[in-house]
Amino acid sequence: QVQLVESGGGLVQAGGSLRLSCAASGRTFSNYAMGWFRQAPGKEREFVVGIRWSGGSTYYADSVKGRFTISRDNAKNTVYLQMSSLKPDDTAVYYCAAGRVTSVTRAYEYNYWGQGTQVTVSS
Numbered sequence: 001q002v003q004l005v006e007s008g009g010g011l012v013q014a015g016g017s018l019r020l021s022c023a024a025s026g027r028t029f030s031n032y033a034m035g036w037f038r039q040a041p042g043k044e045r046e047f048v049v050g051i052r053w054s055g056g057s058t059y060y061a062d063s064v065k066g067r068f069t070i071s072r073d074n075a076k077n078t079v080y081l082q083m084s085s086l087k088p089d090d091t092a093v094y095y096c097a098a099g100r101v102t103s104v105t106r107a108y109e110y111n112y113w114g115q116g117t118q119v120t121v122s123s
Contacts, residue, residue, distance in 0.1 A: 003023075003024070003026050004023070004024050004096045004097070004098060004112055004113065005022070005023045005114060005115070006021065006022050006094065006095070006096045006116060007023075007117060008020040008117060009117030010118075010119070011122065012086055012119075012120070013121070014087055014088055014121055014122065014123050015085060015086065016086050016121070017082070017083060017084045017085075017086065019080055019083070020081040020096075020117060020119075021080055021081075022078065022079045022080075022081075022096030022114060023076070024096075029053045030054050031053070031100055032053050033052045033053065033098070033099060033100070033110075034070075034096065034097070034098050035048075035049070035050035035051075035101075035105075035110060036050070036070065036079075036094055036096055036097075037094070037095045037097060038090075038093065038094045038095065038119075039092055039093050039095070039116075040091060043092075045107055046061070047061055047106075047107065048064055049061065049064060049070045049081060050104030050105065051071075051072055051104075052104070053072065056072065059104045059105065063089075064083075064090075067083065068081060068082065068083050068084070069081075069084075079096065081094070086121045088121045088122070088123045090121050092118075092119060093116040093117065093118050094117050094118075095113055095114055095116045097112060097113050097114070098111065098112040
């Protein structure tokens, strides 16, 4: 049974930093991509950043380029999202997802989702 468990969310002031973690278990993810998506109240879920487990290629939404960094720890089956220079617009529930996707930006292609972690950025 595949499980994705996010952690690291919280409340931070604008300009601050947070690091989210997504611990994956239940299968081998070598042919998978891992993605972070977010959903703010009243808005649709949107792609934030993705990484292909094999090879490590990364993909970023324009809104977070230069501020967010995704990385992975193969030994721990964990993906990290380092968020810096946070803005109030980054406030959302952040979800980790895993799947054998064609495009890392398409939420519907992911098979597995975590429960989400709240990130709140105050102005």
